[in-house]
Amino acid sequence: MLNAKRVAIIGVFAALAFVVMYIEIPIFPAVNFLKYDPSDILVLLTAFIYSPTVGVIVLAIKDILFFIFKSQDIVGIAMNFAAGALFIVPAAIIYGKKNRFREILGYIIGTVAATGGMALLNMIVVPYYWKIPLEEVFKLLPWIIGFNAIKFSIDSVINGIIHRRVKNILEPDEAKI
Known part of the structure; x- marks a missing residue:
């Protein structure tokens, strides 16, 4: 219930x-179109505290705002959304029992799902979008x-550090009863 x-x-x-998405750090200079931004940390935080659904809502809003105000690249923002969802949903579902083991397992499964899913999605989307051969x-x-x-x-590491510190402030009221 909202x-x-x-x-x-x-x-x-x-x-x-959305604001944090403007922090863009290229990890590999050879492929500087792949830029790290820490915005999914905030999305994951809301997914862990509330639910995967709330996390996906936050993810969608931030990506729509970024599309409207900066990128104008529907394919890029859709790929960003897919990557975020592939990471956040499994991580938050696995973390649902809220213990340290499941939290770490969620991070691992979410990272593997997003990494593998985006490799596959890039093989499908990039040849058409950039008009280059699959090779x-x-x-x-x-x-x-x-x-x-x-x-x-x-x-994962940053969320693991901060989410315990802020969860009591943001925790749903019914969880405090």
């Missing part, structure tokens, strides 16, 4: 994630796989 506090938190975290995409795959593995590992 109460006023949850709606406000969804809005605040989506807005914060050229295969040359990019090690970079794409490495990028996603690093990106979601960083997101």
Whole structure:
């Protein structure tokens, strides 16, 4: 159920994630179109505290805002959304029992799902979008796989550090009863 506090938190975290998306750090200079931004940390935080559905809502809002205000690249933003969802949904579902083992397992499964899923999605989308042969995409795959593995590992470590500190503040009221 969406109460006023949850709606406000969804809005605040989506807005914060949107702003943080402007922090773009190329991980591999050879493929500088792959840029790390820490916005999915905020999305994962809301997914862990509330639910995977709330996380996906925050993810969608931040990506729509970024598309409207900066990128104008529907394919790029759709790929960003797919990567975020592939990471956040399994991680948050596995974490659902809220213990340290399941949290770490969620990070690992989410990172593997996003890394593998994005490798596959890039093989499907990039040849059509960039109008290049699939063989050229295969040359990019090690970079794409490495990028996603690093990106979601960083997101996992940072979320693991901060989510315990803020969960009591943001925790749903029914969980405090």
